Amino acid sequence: MGMPHFTGNLAPGSRNRAADFRVHLAGETATGATLLIMREFSRRGLRDRVHKWRASVALAAGLALGTARSAGADRPATPPAIQPGPAVEPAREVEGDDARLAILRDYFRSQRSPLHEFAGIFLSAADSNGLDWRLLPALAMVESGGGRRYIRNNVFGWNSGRARFSSIPDSIVHIAAKLVTLPAYRGKDLHGILRAYNPARRDYAQRVLALIRRIAPDPPSAAPAVAR
Missing domain, CATH: 1.10.530.10 (Lysozyme)
Structure with a gap:
């Protein structure tokens, strides 16, 4: 941002006011630059936090998947279905002249x-x-x-x-x-x-x-x- 340039005669006390004005503008400029820098760092910090969060989520998901696979490997295989034994002969009834x-x-x-x-x-x-x-x-x-x-x-x-x-x-x-x-x-x-x-x-x-x-x-x- 360019600084204003005053020319011509100034009334008494005007020089002081002009100097004050330039200082004020310089301060505003410095403040604006500081804000820009802070915003940039803030954005970078946010991006860093997002990256770290994503990395944490990915790590947690990887650990959970590894645990699930390990549990699946340790789990005994489903036993085969039990085959029925030989059928009991249906009940028959003795009758007649016994x-x-x-x-x-x-x-x-x-x-x-x-x-x-x-x-x-x-x-x-x-x-x-x-x-x-x-x-x-x-x-x-x-x-x-x-x-x-x-x-x-x-x-x-x-x-x-x-x-x-x-x-x-x-x-x-x-x-x-x-x-x-x-x-x-x-x-x-x-x-x-x-x-x-x-x-x-x-x-x-x-x-x-x-x-x-x-x-x-x-x-x-x-x-x-x-x-x-």
Whole structure:
């Protein structure tokens, strides 16, 4: 900015005022320059802060991505879907002139047990697995009062009562198969099966055996089974 130049005669005191004016203008000029410099530095500082902020954001994003990738690498792979085991054979019911059928139904009814309607399934499951046909009914009487006290269709107290079955016939077929296939029972006689079924109670086997004899002291031989 150029400085004004005064010429000609000045009234008394005018020189002083002119000098003051020039000083004032110089001060304004200096102040304006200072403001320009300050603004420039302010803009530079703002740009620096923006650059630093962007750098911080990029660094944080990089760290987060690295952490996520690391976590993904440490995470175990999704396990393969569990393949279902072999399907349990559908429940079949013994019927016809099998003498055991009437005996078992009459016994359940005498105990006010709702399991009398599944008597044919008890017999079929026992025959299919080579079990004494009275064993499963006796277990059901001890464990659930003959189907009067149970949950999850588990009338045999299987797995400490925690097992779940889709139906009572399903539980009959399932338990009959387990009593001959699981290592704890495989190859054992009736006494051995009962001792393994509930080893915590010393009198358990005797209780079940007493019920077995009550169902049929001299069990009749099985007649040819008719499945449906």
